[in-house]
Amino acid sequence: MSENAAGGARPVPVSVVIVDDHTIFRSGLKADLGEEVEVVGEAGTVEQAVEVIERLRPQVVLLDVHLPGGLGGGGREVLTRCAPLLGEVRFLALSVSDAAEDVVAVIRAGARGYVTKTASGPEITDAVLRVAGGDAVFSPRLAGFVLDAFGTSAVADDDLGKLSARELDVMRLIARGYSYKETAKELFISVKTVETHVSAVLRKLQLANRHELSRWAADRRIW
Structure with missing residues (x-):
């Protein structure tokens, strides 16, 4: 715990790795995230992502769904290769797409939530904190895709x-x-x-x- 200006305890920020192939987007997102989140690493390819995640073991990974590279391609490949860490590291998918197939694919691979890149910094910060706390995070529209794909019983199973x-x-x-x-x-x-x-x-x-x-x-x- 750290001390704030008034001498009170400040919660330790959630450690995050940002995985996206656009450097400018990573920089902008890093600047927009709240002080409750600390970006400890970044990656722009599947290989870089796997290496950084395995080395740093962040609490949450903000993962671009359409990341280039890897046999399986994209964020799903990162999830597959980091499968042994899924209990320790939580993944929040991030994409310009809100297509049902994209949402369902990464959730099946192990992501704990899915937000679009149109979300604001405070909204993504809130999603990161909720995922770090064990929640599954989707907008109402995206949650509908998940329920349709898995069935209500499967989501709760x-x-x-x-x-x-x-x-x-x-x-x-x-x-x-x-x-x-x-x-x-x-x-x-x-x-x-x-x-x-x-x-x-x-x-x-x-x-x-x-x-x-x-x-x-x-x-x-x-x-």
């Missing part, structure tokens, strides 16, 4: 929180009927890794086999 972003990717493909080999090719991983993820998903969800997994995913509209 604690079981989803047990799965990593990569496990969710594998689960969705297996539930659609992909073979282990097809899943491995789609996600650029080995068949052995797919088998490991499927075993982990079945264990965490307490399901017996991939047929039960398909029914579980269908009930929650996770495709």
Whole structure:
């Protein structure tokens, strides 16, 4: 805790990494964020983002959805590669787009919220603080997309929180009927890794086999 001018305690600011390929945007956003937030790092590519996030372990990452680079492309690739940190680091997606497919894709990958770049500095600051505190943050319009995609029960289902972003990717493909080999090719991983993820998903969800997994995913509209 630090001291303010009146001698009282000032809360420690939330540590944030800004990931966006436009330097001018990063600079403007950094200047607009409130004093409750401290920008500890920046990145402009997928590779830079993964390195900075793994090294600094910020509380929140402001992540551009359409970041260039990476096999999977964009912010979703960052989320996938940082999946082991999702319990420690929270991701708030930031984009010029409010398209349903963009919103749903990054939420499925592990983001805790989604705001558009038309939001003001105070609005983004508030979103960062709420995400850091464990909330999921969306505008009413964007929240509607999430509810439509996942179903109300799925959004509230604690079981989803047990799965990593990569496990969710594998689960969705297996539930659609992909073979282990097809899943491995789609996600650029080995068949052995797919088998490991499927075993982990079945264990965490307490399901017996991939047929039960398909029914579980269908009930929650996770495709």
